[in-house]
Amino acid sequence: MRRRNFISLVGGAAAWPVAARAQQSNQTRRIGVLLGPAESDPEAQSEITAFRRALQDLGWTGDRNVRIAYRWSAGDPDRLRTFAKELVALQPDVILAVSTPVVAALLREPRTVPIVFVRVADPVGDGFVPDLARPGGNVTGFAAFEPSLSTKWLQLLKEIAPRVVHVTAMFNPATTSGGGLHFLHLAEAAASSMAIQLNAGPVHDVAGIENVIAAVARQPNGGLWSLPDLFLVVHRELIIELTTRYRLPAIYQSRYIVTEGGLVSYGPDFLDQFGRAAGYVDRILKGQKPADLPVQNPTKYELVINLKTAKALGLTIPEFFLLRADEVIE
Numbered sequence: 001m002r003r004r005n006f007i008s009l010v011g012g013a014a015a016w017p018v019a020a021r022a023q024q025s026n027q028t029r030r031i032g033v034l035l036g037p038a039e040s041d042p043e044a045q046s047e048i049t050a051f052r053r054a055l056q057d058l059g060w061t062g063d064r065n066v067r068i069a070y071r072w073s074a075g076d077p078d079r080l081r082t083f084a085k086e087l088v089a090l091q092p093d094v095i096l097a098v099s100t101p102v103v104a105a106l107l108r109e110p111r112t113v114p115i116v117f118v119r120v121a122d123p124v125g126d127g128f129v130p131d132l133a134r135p136g137g138n139v140t141g142f143a144a145f146e147p148s149l150s151t152k153w154l155q156l157l158k159e160i161a162p163r164v165v166h167v168t169a170m171f172n173p174a175t176t177s178g179g180g181l182h183f184l185h186l187a188e189a190a191a192s193s194m195a196i197q198l199n200a201g202p203v204h205d206v207a208g209i210e211n212v213i214a215a216v217a218r219q220p221n222g223g224l225w226s227l228p229d230l231f232l233v234v235h236r237e238l239i240i241e242l243t244t245r246y247r248l249p250a251i252y253q254s255r256y257i258v259t260e261g262g263l264v265s266y267g268p269d270f271l272d273q274f275g276r277a278a279g280y281v282d283r284i285l286k287g288q289k290p291a292d293l294p295v296q297n298p299t300k301y302e303l304v305i306n307l308k309t310a311k312a313l314g315l316t317i318p319e320f321f322l323l324r325a326d327e328v329i330e
Helices: 018-024 041-057 077-090 100-106 150-159 175-192 206-218 230-234 236-245 257-261 272-287 307-312 319-324
Strands: 006-007 029-035 066-072 094-098 116-120 139-143 166-171 197-202 222-226 249-254 264-268 301-306 327-329
Touching: 029 041, 029 077, 029 100, 029 272, 041 066, 041 094, 041 206, 041 257, 041 272, 077 100, 094 100, 094 272, 100 116, 100 230, 116 257, 116 272, 139 272, 150 175, 150 222, 166 175, 166 206, 175 197, 197 206, 206 222, 206 236, 230 236, 236 249, 236 307, 257 264, 257 301, 257 327, 264 272, 301 307, 301 319, 307 327
Parallel strands: 029 066, 029 094, 094 116, 116 139, 166 197, 166 222, 222 249, 249 264, 301 327
Antiparallel strands: 006 066, 264 301
16 A cells, blocks of 8 residues: 555645755645545545645645645554654645544644644644634644534434433544543433433444444444544444444434435534635645634534435434434435
């Protein structure tokens, strides 16, 4: 597998040799992009396309004034650490960091490069910034979720599957915000008010995913809450297959998981966030500092339901739920 993939906005490009840097310093800027999924992930490619198009709208084109170096870690922590080190050593003008583990890996390196992040659940709680309005340092970006969403996810799962009383929150402690405890603590009070027994379902490998889902399915009236987690995103195909096999209602945070066969999702419009991230990259390339750019919360949320999956699970979706949905997949 290639460890490097240097490309421009409109075509291929080599590395950034020292001589070329001296010649191009006045007109060509350099952006590093570090991602958690594999390069073959179609959703990740859609998000990067949204980012590139927004850059082009702002005047940054690969044949004229910018080059982008990509690194795809495919959910591998070792590759992620290696690529973080490589990108920082290249000293680009700015790095786009996609997901919580990616930002954490970059911040273990010397903080010499501005960073704009997306898909980060809790930037303050994870210690990336001290304050959303005044991030300070070399890091800013777009938070993926607001605290109230923990309650919302449980509420929606209960509405779509009213018989659910045991909900297991599945996560990998190594790749989710706050080791997974952040979302669980926020949801505990809400779970009690909904007569839900909330359980933690930590997983550390692919075998753990099947073990947790099988255990939930053995409980009467069980449901699954798939937390925002790079590891679970990388292995979403397996999760969808298992929840369908065990006829287990599950809720997710991203639309594309439902378009691929998941039951229901509620979360930000990430394509919109990638476009907005291009705006921050543009401002940094033009001289602004990350410390002066506030971390922004999501502005657009989507409720998506897959009726085909609901039918396979034996669920009848209430009419009021369908009317509230932003997208119904049939």
